[in-house]
Amino acid sequence: MHFQFAQYQYQTDATNAVCDVFDGQSKQEETSYIRDQGHWTRGDQSTLTVAAKDDGFGYRNAPIELPPSVLLENMQRIQKKQALKVSPSLYRHPLGAVSLDVEMETGTGKTFVYTKTIFELNRRYGWNKFIVVVPSIAIREGVYSSFETTSDYFYMSGKDGHEGYKKQLKYFVYSSSNLTQLDTFAQSPDISVMIINMQAFNTSMKEGGRSKESRIIYSERDEFGSRRRIDVISATHPIIILDEPQKMGGKATQEGIRRFNPLFTLHYSATHREKHDLVYSLDALDAYNQRLVKRIEVKGFELHNMRGTDGYLYLQDIVISKNKPPRARIEFKALAGSGIVTKRVRSFEEGESIYEASGELEAYHDDWRIAPDGIVPDTDHELGYVRFLNGTVLRKGQILNDGAETDMRRVQIRETILSHLQKEEHLWERGIKCLSLFFIDEVAKYRRYDEEGEAIKGEYARIFEEEYDRCVQWFLDGRLDDGHGYVDWLRTTWGRSVHQGYFSIDKHGHAIDSKLKRGSDESDDTDAYNLILRDKERLLSFDEPTRFIFSHSALREGWDNPNVFQICTLKHSNNEISKRQEVGRGLRICVNRDGVRQDVNVLGESLVQQVNLLTVIASESYERFSEDLQKDMRSELRDRQMRITDGFFTKVTIHPEQLGTQYMGGEDVTFDAGESHLIYMLLYKFDYIDSDGNITDRYKETGLSEVFVEELPQELQKKAPAIGVALKSVVEDRLINYVGDGLKKKISLNRLNENFGKKEFIELWNRINHKYTYTVNFDDDELVDKAIGDINDNLVVAELSYSVTKGTQKELLTGEDLALGAHFKRSANSTYRQRIDIDATNGVKYDLLGEVAQAAVITRACAARILSGIRADKFSMFRNNPEQFIAQVSRCIIRQKATMIVEHIIYTRADGSYDSTIFTNVPPQDEIKGMQVTKCIQDWIFPDSDGEGRFAKKLETEGDVVVYAKLPRGFRIPTPVGNYAPDWAIAFKEGTSIRHLFFVAETKGSMDTLDLKGVEKGKIECAKTLFNDLKLAGDVHYGRVATYEDLLSIAKADK
Template sequence: MKLQFKHQKYQANSVQSVIECFKGQVPTKEGIDYKIDPGVVARGESRSTVSHVDGFRNAEIQISSEQLLKNVQENQRHQNLPQSTELVKTKASPINLDIEMETGTGKTYCYIKTMFELNQEYGWTKFIIVVPSIAIREGVQKSFSITKEHFLQLYSKQARSFIYDSKQLHQIESFSSDAGINVMIINVQAFNARGKDARRIYEELDGFQTRRPIDVIKANRPIMILDEPQKMEGKKTLDSFAEFNPLFMLRYSATHKTEHNKVFRLDALDAYNQKLVKKIEVRGVTVKGLAGTNAYLFFSHIDIFKNKPPVAQVEFEQKLKGGGIKRVFRNLKKGDNLYDLSNELDQYKDNFIVANIDANTDVISFLNGVELTVGDAVGNVNESAIRRIQIREAVRAHLEKERQLHTLGIKVLSLFFIDQVAKYRDYEQADEKGEYARIFEEEYQLALNDFREIFDDAYQKYLSGIDAEKTHKGYFSIDKNSKRLVDSKLAARSTDTDDVAAYDLILKQKERLLSFKEPTRFIFSHSALKEGWDNPNVFVICALKKSDNRITRRQEVGRGLRLCVNQHGERMDTPTLVHDINRLTVIASESYKDFVTALQKETIDSLSARPRKADQEYFTGKVFTTSEGDVEVNEVMAKLIYKYLVRNDYVNDEDDHISETYHQAKTDEKLAELPEPLQPYAQQVFELIDTVYSDKTLPLPEDSRKNKTNPLNDNFDKKEFQELWARINHKAIYNVDFDSNELIKKAIPALDMKLVVDRLHYNVVRGEQVDNVSYDKMKSGQGFKIKETETDSLHSSIQSHVKYDLLGKISDGTKLTRRTVASILQGMSERAFLQFKMNPEDFISKAVNLINEQKATVIIEHLAYDTIDDKFDRDIFTANQSKQDFTNAGEPLKRHIYDYLVTDSNTERNFAKELEAAQHVTVYAKLPNGFFIPTPVGDYNPDWAIAFKEGSVKHIYFIAETKGSMDSLQLREVETTKIECAKKFFSNIAKSNPEQAVKYDVVDTFESLMTMVRQ
């Protein structure tokens, strides 16, 4: 794999924001010549007698402080950032520029590109990148490696980068003497720690011609770039920066602790709304107590199905036949008794019978009053049990995502944070596996067994090639003496801080880790990866530790925010699909509510620089960019914007905060029209309004266990739909009185003429992979081509040991008496009946269908319906939903009772589009499968329920069945019969209560519907 890079507008803007600050600087081509201090090469020899080596340092800044401040302010105005009143100076540098970029948006790429642009525009060549940790340091160096060819194509030159090593000081010599772009990467501990290696940078070293490395470095007047500066704000560190004598300092971070002169902002809100980072899902585990019992329960999630009630996946304890107790995971349905399922454990004796499973609220309740919400664990729950639950949830989330993304060529990675290495790697054990490693392998295998039936063949094959022991690795500190993994704090004094076995793969071989060929998919780490390191394909993060106030939730989720790539290294950032594919699941070590609350607070705190008030003062002085130049927002324009917001209730009266009304109107695309003078700048006006902070725009994480991605919306509660639903919500029974002899006479010739049974046979298809297969071909299923096929009959003994109850099976399939079926079969010709021996199963199946078709033709005139008092529950609109893929569902619907409608039928898809566009349609619904009309040939589920505006048509309430053709000859007899039965059902309702009448018919287009409702 080779990672691909492409032009991103926001990244180009971040680069340009730095370049523009130095507008007016006269460019130099290769830096300024100077003589590098040669030092002393032999004891007693003076430096003046040693030949000098040419060096190239950065040219000094030529523009005045006043001009630089003016450039910064102009830059800020164009981005509507707070205006700086002065250049903020530090002990290290009089120029300090802040670039705020949300984690996962590519800030490393941006500052590398900024180096090339600074070199191209102004000739500067010497750069130092300072990072707070080894993980970040290695990640930065890796970024230089993987972007090397990319930047070579853009700028026709390369940057020479190296990691500072006090034992490799010749690199500093090259850094100074080379005229090209040179970058030194150094972690702060290398010059700010107490260890011997850290002090060497300030000492005169014999191996460095009795020179101090820091003196040779500072002579280059390097541009200093701080990566994550908020982690390097101790007084000693800040003072140490001055030793490098930087030309100026650029600070890149998502969370600046100290503000200087901010020249670019892409915060958490911008990044999410622009779909530049993953959407976050959260699974939290909550521990609760049970009064008077130690009954252990963990409620994982609810599964909802198309044709049956929801089930709850719950873990409980079970008594073994041979003695002892184990914990088992089972699907529970309403009425299940845990006392029975646990093999009569007394702890579940007190009415632990499932009373209700509510898929709307994610609650399971028992007859004894106990209620659990998804993620709750109760009873005898120790820390080990919680960690097992978390690992299980992480594995489940991983497999769910992997199953979806494997066909797209996207590898899924999961990252575990733990608090003690011994829990993963235990050297006291023969196999050196710790508790978490064992739990992981157990839960991984159990999850494979649970999921196996829904895996497709390609994914199944991929999984079968991966051993559970080889799919997880640990990344921890290593003790120099024992060469064993240890907790980070125990190895803090060592510079050899990485587990060599996993180090290269995780930090240096990103492409290999992203490849399907590499079995590692789960990574366990202590704290070394908590910041700085990231991988675009981390989709699951699990914190197997107690909440740590020193590590924020944003740091935890930050390791997985970057948008993923496929096996070709292509970034999966198509706007319409970004958040369908890029969803990060966090398995929290606390409740969902607590985690989300804390994450939201941290996000809000990081947005402190955003304005809170949308008042006239805020808008005054901002800048709109046009093709004819910049337009400053004067007081008159600012007043117009503010009045527009007030007039439409888009701000709250008391505090001028952006209101919920504005956000709803924007979501519904119903924003009021701007005053005429502002219309040429409409897009920029709304962008300006959106920069004002509002918690309504914060990306709220979802609970990923919830399957209800398509809930009922407000249209369901509209009086028009409720009136329509009241008219059709009737259960009924039918009775049919017809002459069996008539059916027998029709069925016999139909079977003789149409019954053709397939001989038992087998097919063999042979194929091979196509040459030069592309990603698109693989995705569309064209990666292989068929070479040949072979079909042959299966010659087996008819007198098998399988005995068929021929009369019974056909009787069950046709709902006829055995006597009637016997009469039909006896009347068949010998040729037709002997086909039973060729293929009994096919004979029975086709005979049932043919008899039912004939049955359908004789029952309509003898059919009658009687409505009963029983009605359908509202639950049929939610509980019987199936999991659906809304990837291609488009924008949310405006008139439907659900936000989305997914159908494979072009007829239904086009019909829904017409309903959405029709102004006289108030509300409509694709009726759920739970609503049906019983018929003699099977239950019938009508397609559509539609309510029209009163007065616009004759029939306000309409039930429609959509078919691609209105020609009855193209409909199967059974379909035609069901439709005729439905007509009798609705006709019966109209006759018994004319005020409750609805119109029912079959339509093929929206035009045919309108013709019928007007009649």
């Protein structure tokens, strides 16, 4: 298996953000100079053959021709385009002409992006000397490996437009013992990249230092032609790329870089500690919302020590069956006949005693009998629990009465295996290898050695094999293979053959604990990292039996395998490792057996983060872990202006637990379009938001007033607490719903039931399961006319303005005031707004035609016709706010283009059809999000909204409905504005007043077409064309409905 690479817009944006800073710089290829060849004796020449035989020329980066003022203008234009804080001046730094920051979330491919940037800087400007400085051996080896694996891609197709650069990097890792590499670096006209890690860098670059490395780089060496290495490097004026600069310390690194005489410096990180000029940002919130990383769920556990006893209990599950009362599956300690205490798992019913089951162990003597009605299954909003006669409550996933680490680790290992099996079955069907990763802090717990030096299993290895075989047995109990082969294959696996350890190795070939770098929790073991990187692709192959990996926690940075779906840290949690670090190794989007990234382009919006779901098996409670993780993320988000829009609240779902304990057991709170509009207008009326939708200081100081709540309609007043939580999430920039609870009960198998075989559904399914293609024809003249009309009627561009706020220092200041930023106090009426009556372009040159053409995906000629045809007063708005003018004009063109495409579309049937597996080939989903149903072709449905839930309930109770299906996202109708998946397929009873017995429905919160976005409206119109106008599915009718009553009205109508 080899990784397949593709182009993504965010990578292009990040590359252009850097390269465009130098817009206007001329291209100077292979800038040569007379290189210092040194002074050689005959005996010395043999040590450096290349230098002795060359022609004396070297190649270096051409100088930057642009004055600082132009660099600043270019940078400010980029920052405005990226909606970043605009730098008032260039960051003054001794590390070259500019110091630029690129912020990219972990797992989104920083190395790939700066590799592309190297090629692009060379293509545009001819620069060809680069030095990549990294903080650790792990990252150094990862960068080297990345250069290797992406070499062919960039040569053949890595440039935008799917063309290659037709060049390859000449890269090497700096070594103080290899003189030839440095001379080749200076001498080569190719794109040359030196990789150096911080330790080697700081050791070597300290002039006057006592280390051998510093003496070598600063001294004139006979074997180097009496030259200093630092002079050979600095003569090339390299471009410096700092990977994770926040981990590199301060002055020593900065001083060393200065001695390289860099042309300029680039900083790439997810968390910049020292800020320079930021030109691109893709933080945790961006990456998550753009579906560029996995979603996270957490399985958390708590230990509770009971007074006076050490009896161990763990509630694994609560089993519900149709004909039996609920049973609790509990693990406990029991006395065997031999007198040995072991752990057992069995199912208990109400009234049964742990004391009796344990062989009368004294630890369970005190009323450890399950109380009547004491087994409570999961509810929509709470995990199930067991209550004993002594009053103790044991919740699902909870451990009682045993603080022993071994017990905790066994539970973690078991839950990791169960999560793996549950997820693996569905990934298997998609050709995706599922991996689980355990981090441990002591190799002996996994592998030990006897007196003869033979390897024997450590404690964790033994536990794993026991638990794996037991979990597989539970998982397969009563299961038959469903035709995909997974179940039959799983029966052939055993715990002893599915796990492997990756550790540092000593001279005897024995696994040993990785030595930590001084002041760090990382190792500098090159061999261990090389082993991990060497096996990266092999581990993704289904031919490789290893699916569970144990590795030392100090080697964490070396693991970035995209198919890690479970991470379990079998060590004490500590403050040295942030929660983001713990999950960071599993955030990358997975690949299938062909090396193809399973991203939003492949899986679609709805499936990408169901498939790409990272489960973290924590050694602490879910609440604590998720709170700490989100705190880590919030602290590193960039400043952003989150705005309240007219439709903001339609996208909000507030869970009862977010509202407080008094709301537990209630339903999720959502808002329809009408409610969202009303809330938006009232927020503006009460000065809680400004005209741009920004939350005002008044709201931040007072929150929602009683008068505001009283002005809401009675039904909305009940939702006022949820409105407050939603607004608070904007103020605090919280990552709502980023982390899920992995312990919630899952529906793993949602098989087709007997309803699928009903003749009514078979007739309906045979009509709609076809696949289609479409063609569209329209001319530019029509688009030009409609776009001009739209722009003239609707274009609004806000004028630039500024606000002045007056504040005065308090008469007395405290340290707390300074820490809180409260040492200035605003006086009343201190803020006022003024219009800026100047040319907003500020002398910056815009390629207006090019930017409009690119944004609207039209030709420059078409853009020119549209812009030249709009009214003069509309065109003059460009002067007021160029960026907004370009964005709004482009939106008008796109809106008209989408409308025209829908008006001119023609569908035809394609080869092939959907089979029934699209209903069942979906990942496990949380039971609390589902509904058990009887008329559907499956036993469970998972509504996407409260409105869908209400609709489904009506389908269940209405006698006219014979059978229905909730259509999966895999059922797609192609449209020019994206694939479309309808919500429902419904078959009605014959012999009633219903004219359209077969119906495909889309449920929306409102029937008003004005509430639909342009793209959504376009997709729905295409579906109407396919079903109702062209009748390609026979007598199946299509409609958009908000309620069952809407459905009935359309189904009874003549048309």
